[in-house]
Amino acid sequence: MFAVSLGDDGAQLRPLEIWQAAEFLAHMDRARGHVDPWIPFAAAATDLDSARALLQRYADKQAADTGRIYGIWLDGTLVGGVMFRIFEAESGNCEIGCWLEPAGAGRGLVTRASRKLIDWAVDVRGMHRVEWIPSAANTRSVAVAKRLGMTRDGVLREAYPYRGERHDQEIWSVLAAEWRAGRDEGAAR
Structure with missing residues (x-):
């Protein structure tokens, strides 16, 4: 297994695999209230079988x-994650999602x-467009898109039904050339 350092604070990015279902479920139990207002991700893992099923998907x-x-x-505790929710190598488009406790x-x-x-999607896999699609009301997720240097492409009004309510979704993206230029500019400082 591999781990990628996320900085000096000991945070690591690692693959999340089926054998970690119990750890993932415990984490989802801690994250549920933080995640559920925006997406059904935590609601998809409510017991060990459903946690395994999500990781199997x-x-x-x-x-x-x-x-x-x-x-x-x-510090050795699973506190969140990121994913390629959609990854279309042929078209060169992907979507990143996230959650956190x-x-x-x-x-x-x-x-x-x-x-x-x-970095991996653009540099290794040759992806052309990376998307971020948060609920417009999820200000923390919108702030991440901004910090990543993404451009707000638009809003899909009332596009996402969740918990009996329709939510607006914002579409944010960064193109490979923009990502490389922004990264190179940041490294030059």
């Missing part, structure tokens, strides 16, 4: 080269982990 996606999931560990909030973990995913 991503293992299947990885095997088909259509998605991947990674956990963010802080309160213990990981406010540390820049999602931003740092997302940078690693975008």
Whole structure:
């Protein structure tokens, strides 16, 4: 297994795999209240069988080269994660998603982990466009898109039904050339 350092605070990005279902479920139990207002991700893992099933879906996606999931560990504890929710190698488009429990909030973990995913998607896999699609009301997720240097492409009004309510979704993206230019500019400073 591999781990990628996310900085001096000991945070690591690692693959999240089926054998970690119990750890993932415990994390989802801690994250549920923080995640559920925006997406049904935590609601999809409410017991060990459903946690395994969610991780199996991503293992299947990885095997088909259509998605991947990674956990963010802080001091040896799973506190969040990032994923390629959609990964379309042929078209060169992908979408990154994220989640976090309160213990990981406010540390820049999602931003740092997302940078690693975008670097890999652009530099290794040759992706052309990386998207970020948060609920318009999820100000923390919108702030991550801004920190990543993404451009707001628009809003899909009332596009996402969740918990009996329709939510606006913002579409944010960064193109490979923009990502490289922004990264190179930051390195030159």
